[in-house]
Amino acid sequence: MIEASDRRFQELLGEFDNLQTLRKTLGLTQENIGEKMGKKQVSVAQLEKRSDFLLSTLRQYVEALGGELELVVKFKDKRPARLAGFGSGVVAETPRRKTTKSRRIAKAA
Numbered sequence: 587m588i589e590a591s592d593r594r595f596q597e598l599l600g601e602f603d604n605l606q607t608l609r610k611t612l613g614l615t616q617e618n619i620g621e622k623m624g625k626k627q628v629s630v631a632q633l634e635k636r637s638d639f640l641l642s643t644l645r646q647y648v649e650a651l652g653g654e655l656e657l658v659v660k661f662k663d664k665r666p667a668r669l670a671g672f673g674s675g676v677v678a679e680t681p682r683r684k685t686t687k688s689r690r691i692a693k694a695a
Contacts, residue, residue: 605647606634612651622650 602608609619616630623630623646633639633647645655657669 604634609634609651614651619647619650623647 602611609616616627616634619625620627620630625633630647633643641655641657648655659667659669661667
């Protein structure tokens with residue numbers, strides 16, 4: 587049997603308009619999150635005010651909350667699609683352009 591407080595907590599976890607509200611609902615402080623992310627409290631405060639950041643940063647924040655990030659794309663009249671690899675710590679490496687011998691010589695000069 588689910589207690590009333592557990593039910594309310596589950597309702598509150600439904601939808602949030604910002605990271606700060608989510609963190610506070612979980613009873614965590616910016617200091618708690620900063621320690622887990624290896625950042626200072628002020629950095630967490632700045633992060634929570636932003637509306638645009640890297641998925642890797644969001645993943646790190648969510649994991650510091652004790653959660654796991656999933657990225658789901660919703661379409662009208664279609665089933666939602668879960669994107670694997672995004673937010674999972676997997677980073678696609680950008681291929682480096684080969685430097686030609688003539689470029690290296692020009693840079694050295």
